[in-house]
Amino acid sequence: MVKKIIFLIFIFIIVIALQKILTKYGIEFYLTQIIMSIYYTICILGLCLLMGYAGQISLGQAGFFAIGGYTSAVLTTLNLMPYFQQNNKFILFLIKLNAAAFREDMFGEKILTITPFAAFCFAIIFSAIIAFLIGIPVLKLKGHYLAMATLGVGIIIYRIVLGTQIFGCADGIYDLPEFKLFANLAISGSSKLRVQNYYIAIVILSIILILLYNLINSRIGRALRAIHTSEDAAEALGINTARYKLYVFVISAIIAAIAGCLLTHFNGGISPAEASIMKSVKYVAIVAVGGMANFYGVMFMGIILQFLSLRGYFGSFDDLIFGAILVAMMLFSSEGLFNIFKLRKKYE
Amino acid sequence: MDFSYYFQYFLSGLTNGSTYIIVAIGFNIIYNSTGIINFAQGEFLMLGAMTTVSYLKFMPLALAIICAVFTTMLIGFLIDLLFIRTLHKPTVLKMIIITIGLSIIIQELALHIWDEKVKTLPYFTGSLDTTIKIFNAYISPQVLWVLGSSIFIIIILNLFFKYSLIGKAMRACAVNKEVARLCGINTKNIISLSFIISSGIGAFAGCVITPLSQVQYNCGTPIAIKGFTVAILGGLGNNNGAIIAGIFLGIIESFSILFLPLAYKEAIATIILLIILICKPSGFLGKKELQSLKEF
Amino acid sequence: MNNLLEIKNLTKSFGGLIAVNNVSFVVREGIIKSIIGPNGAGKTTLFNLISGFYKSDDGEIIFKNQKINKLKPFQIAKKKIIRTFQNIKLFSNMTVLENIMTGLHLSGKSGFIASMFKFPNSLIEEKKIKKKSFEILEKFNLTKVANENVSNLPFGQQRIIELARAYSSEPELLLLDEPAAGLNIYETMELAEIIKQINNNKTTILLVEHDMALVMKISNEIVVLNSGQKIAEDIPEKIQKNPEVIKIYLGEENA
Numbered sequence: 001m002v003k004k005i006i007f008l009i010f011i012f013i014i015v016i017a018l019q020k021i022l023t024k025y026g027i028e029f030y031l032t033q034i035i036m037s038i039y040y041t042i043c044i045l046g047l048c049l050l051m052g053y054a055g056q057i058s059l060g061q062a063g064f065f066a067i068g069g070y071t072s073a074v075l076t077t078l079n080l081m082p083y084f085q086q087n088n089k090f091i092l093f094l095i096k097l098n099a100a101a102f103r104e105d106m107f108g109e110k111i112l113t114i115t116p117f118a119a120f121c122f123a124i125i126f127s128a129i130i131a132f133l134i135g136i137p138v139l140k141l142k143g144h145y146l147a148m149a150t151l152g153v154g155i156i157i158y159r160i161v162l163g164t165q166i167f168g169c170a171d172g173i174y175d176l177p178e179f180k181l182f183a184n185l186a187i188s189g190s191s192k193l194r195v196q197n198y199y200i201a202i203v204i205l206s207i208i209l210i211l212l213y214n215l216i217n218s219r220i221g222r223a224l225r226a227i228h229t230s231e232d233a234a235e236a237l238g239i240n241t242a243r244y245k246l247y248v249f250v251i252s253a254i255i256a257a258i259a260g261c262l263l264t265h266f267n268g269g270i271s272p273a274e275a276s277i278m279k280s281v282k283y284v285a286i287v288a289v290g291g292m293a294n295f296y297g298v299m300f301m302g303i304i305l306q307f308l309s310l311r312g313y314f315g316s317f318d319d320l321i322f323g324a325i326l327v328a329m330m331l332f333s334s335e336g337l338f339n340i341f342k343l344r345k346k347y348e
Numbered sequence: 349m350d351f352s353y354y355f356q357y358f359l360s361g362l363t364n365g366s367t368y369i370i371v372a373i374g375f376n377i378i379y380n381s382t383g384i385i386n387f388a389q390g391e392f393l394m395l396g397a398m399t400t401v402s403y404l405k406f407m408p409l410a411l412a413i414i415c416a417v418f419t420t421m422l423i424g425f426l427i428d429l430l431f432i433r434t435l436h437k438p439t440v441l442k443m444i445i446i447t448i449g450l451s452i453i454i455q456e457l458a459l460h461i462w463d464e465k466v467k468t469l470p471y472f473t474g475s476l477d478t479t480i481k482i483f484n485a486y487i488s489p490q491v492l493w494v495l496g497s498s499i500f501i502i503i504i505l506n507l508f509f510k511y512s513l514i515g516k517a518m519r520a521c522a523v524n525k526e527v528a529r530l531c532g533i534n535t536k537n538i539i540s541l542s543f544i545i546s547s548g549i550g551a552f553a554g555c556v557i558t559p560l561s562q563v564q565y566n567c568g569t570p571i572a573i574k575g576f577t578v579a580i581l582g583g584l585g586n587n588n589g590a591i592i593a594g595i596f597l598g599i600i601e602s603f604s605i606l607f608l609p610l611a612y613k614e615a616i617a618t619i620i621l622l623i624i625l626i627c628k629p630s631g632f633l634g635k636k637e638l639q640s641l642k643e644f
Numbered sequence: 645m646n647n648l649l650e651i652k653n654l655t656k657s658f659g660g661l662i663a664v665n666n667v668s669f670v671v672r673e674g675i676i677k678s679i680i681g682p683n684g685a686g687k688t689t690l691f692n693l694i695s696g697f698y699k700s701d702d703g704e705i706i707f708k709n710q711k712i713n714k715l716k717p718f719q720i721a722k723k724k725i726i727r728t729f730q731n732i733k734l735f736s737n738m739t740v741l742e743n744i745m746t747g748l749h750l751s752g753k754s755g756f757i758a759s760m761f762k763f764p765n766s767l768i769e770e771k772k773i774k775k776k777s778f779e780i781l782e783k784f785n786l787t788k789v790a791n792e793n794v795s796n797l798p799f800g801q802q803r804i805i806e807l808a809r810a811y812s813s814e815p816e817l818l819l820l821d822e823p824a825a826g827l828n829i830y831e832t833m834e835l836a837e838i839i840k841q842i843n844n845n846k847t848t849i850l851l852v853e854h855d856m857a858l859v860m861k862i863s864n865e866i867v868v869l870n871s872g873q874k875i876a877e878d879i880p881e882k883i884q885k886n887p888e889v890i891k892i893y894l895g896e897e898n899a
Contacts, residue, residue: 057441057444059448141625141629143440143441145580145625145629148576148580148625149621149622149625152618152621153622155573155615155618156618156622159611159614159615163611212760214759214760214761214762215756215759218754218759218760218770219752219754219759219766219769219773220754221759222738222742222746222749225735225737225742226735226738228737229735229737230733230734230735232697232729232733233729234735235696235697235716235717235721236718236728236733237718237746237749237809237810237813238718238721238722239718239746239749240716247756277569281448284448293737316459317456319452319455319456320452320453322452323449323451323453324449324453326448326452327445327446327449327450327453329445330435330445331435
């Protein structure tokens with residue numbers, strides 16, 4: 001218990017120190033890539049729950065990230081002004097609920113769009129529903145078949161966002177408004193709010209991490225780990241494996257969608273690349289190298305690798321490196337590099 | 349529209365279909381001996397074509413193709429040697445991830461060795477403008493090359509598996525590896541052989557289709573997905589099923605232009621894949637009991 | 645005594661092979677009944693049918709006067725029919741304690757949301773489950789290895805852990821699939837004692853076994869299967885002398 005608290009204080013100090021140092025040396029802009037890495041890592045943690053703990057492989061995680069991001073993007077940029085001018089009752093109702101609001105777009109024109117918060121809620125619910133509907137048939141599959149089915153789902157989502165007008169086709173969607181939170185805080189790409197956004201991202205990451213840890217160390221968590229090792233034995237003990245796999249799939253998708261939403265607001269836009277298979281594969285690579293069933297390991301490797309990738313340290317070899325990581329991890333240490341530092345919660 | 353139009357679509361579908369069949373057979377051969385689905389299968393086609401393009405600079409086409417096929421077979425063998433044999437605790441998950449990783453590595457290396465441009469090969473006989481008239485439809489002689497070589501490969505493989513000692517050994521491994529080992533069959537070599545054969549036929553198929561549909565460093569993945577769809581449709585491990593499934597997919601894709609926008613043509617294979625996985629993963633001709641995947 | 649479990653005309657085939665052929669028998673409440681027969685007789689198939697892992701082609705499985713043919717395995721477990729497996733299926737990524745706690749899964753109710761947000765109910769439940777697990781560990785003499793990963797333990801002990809895990813679900817009917825497989829004489833004797841004690845605690849036991857000594861020692865009744873058909877059903881003494889039974893194990897001459 002004491003060890004855990006010391007570790008947390010240590011992390012706390014590093015987090016703050018990092019920001020202070022970057023600010024002091026005038027390279028605060030590094031924070032931008034760090035923030036992006038954090039949001040990608042949140043998405044990857046969702047995959048870690050699904051793959052590492054529940055043992056279900058998914059090559060389509062980027063698809064759910066994109067569903068979250070694109071839904072937010074579309075809703076917060078779609079101009080509902082024409083409906084307002086026609087006195088459409090539904091639109092007026094939305095305005096009353098504060099779900100729709102007036103703002104200025106990047107050309108200075110006054111437009112009416114769904115508020116970021118309402119869009120966020122809708123995106124989460126929407127992703128959950130899609131994950132639920134997809135999960136029901138797909139999770140009956142195992143091994144290769146499951147991998148291929150999730151790959152197929154990812155491809156279809158990619159093709160949809162790439163080919164549909166409302167999603168901006170190859171250009172994607174841009175000009176998203178800030179996502180205003182409470183007390184003057186906002187998720188935004190503006191450089192003035194960069195430090196603020198760093199802490200916001202850290203807090204959200206922490207919340208997700210805590211929730212995931214709570215889940216894993218509970219009765220449900222045991223059931224999930226049981227399903228991973230021996231689905232038959234789990235069933236024989238009364239665990240409804242089909243339903244649990246579905247719920248985990250949906251939760252993993254929701255986490256990806258949350259990350260997608262928030263990062264899209266931070267970036268101010270989204271493009272089809274976020275839904276690409278390569279992204280899904282990268283996420284799988286990071287879960288593998290982080291230790292499969294090891295949230296801290298995946299988190300560290302996620303932030304570090306994504307940061308390096310985003311800052312371009314891997315250059316044109318970016319995809320190659322992630323491919324090589326996958327192969328190397330499977331050959332040499334399928335437990336991931338980070339299991340040496342793995343924090344195990346011991347039962348007293 | 350008259351008959352010749354439909355015939356054109358039919359032949360086009362058949363042509364693409366035969367490429368998918370070869371890829372599917374490649375999947376099946378490796379799956380049968382190892383239980384692994386080789387996600388890098390499409391890359392063998394790409395490599396076959398790309399290396400031919402390079403070899404073409406200093407040798408005639410026929411020789412270039414032969415060298416390319418052998419080079420790719422060597423690469424297939426190396427993949428088995430370096431990555432499959434060295435695996436200590438093989439599990440389905442690990443194998444999936446390894447072959448995906450290999451697929452990416454090969455693609456990226458191809459990008460750096462060649463470049464991102466689309467490349468092509470000369471027509472085996474004739475040129476871009478040559479056409480042959482069959483049933484009032486004008487087709488390129490290359491189409492006949494594709495169909496002919498696919499049929500040739502299928503027949504040779506059939507004979508090989510049925511009558512040769514090694515072929516029978518491979519079939520034995522496919523059914524029960526443990527017992528095959530007890531009969532004195534060196535299963536590790538059989539696995540290497542299956543990689544060599546799969547990469548070889550893949551490479552050749554890649555060469556023969558390139559004059560028609562060109563090749564690019566990343567063309568392996570879409571082809572692999574279609575080949576995988578065909579393999580599953582026909583029943584994983586079932587080569588005869590793959591033939592029927594390949595013709596089916598090729599023709600559906602080809603005729604889809606009549607009802608769907610071109611942009612959706614690519615998605616058809618993926619949608620069929622999802623449908624078959626959800627409804628009957630054992631495929632048209634597979635038995636339900638075979639649905640359980642082989643152990644590595 | 646009531647009939648806890650009734651098997652009526654149960655049939656299951658795979659392709660052309662009839663694995664279980666019109667088998668009928670009953671298991672009365674509170675007894676230990678064994679199913680024996682040569683390899684391939686259909687014993688494990690029978691277990692898989694009862695526990696819901698296979699769907700029967702024909703016939704009925706009735707538990708406490710309810711037809712349970714169509715239920716999924718987890719639903720059958722909820723009815724307090726718990727089974728073990730021929731090749732041990734312990735959760736190798738967990739400790740002994742965690743395996744037992746998973747066995748107590750059905751005694752809890754908290755779902756995903758409650759667990760994630762640590763609702764008070766879920767915390768109380770966890771405490772109860774942990775306490776009960778320690779009691780079970782105590783009962784099976786496993787307290788010393790509570791925090792060991794199960795894969796590090798010897799095979800004989802793993803068998804007992806699987807038994808303990810099955811027992812922790814408080815089953816009314818316990819299906820044991822070859823529990824003595826791979827155990828030596830001493831371990832088998834220990835197993836016999838444990839099974840008898842479980843039976844004394846009002847759990848009905850149906851077991852599949854090859855170890856004749858164990859079977860004869862602890863069973864109240866025995867069912868003999870051969871090639872999917874029931875050959876005999878009786879008390880151990882009579883089974884030992886049954887010519888049909890002797891024939892299928894030892895051949896014609898010895899009958």
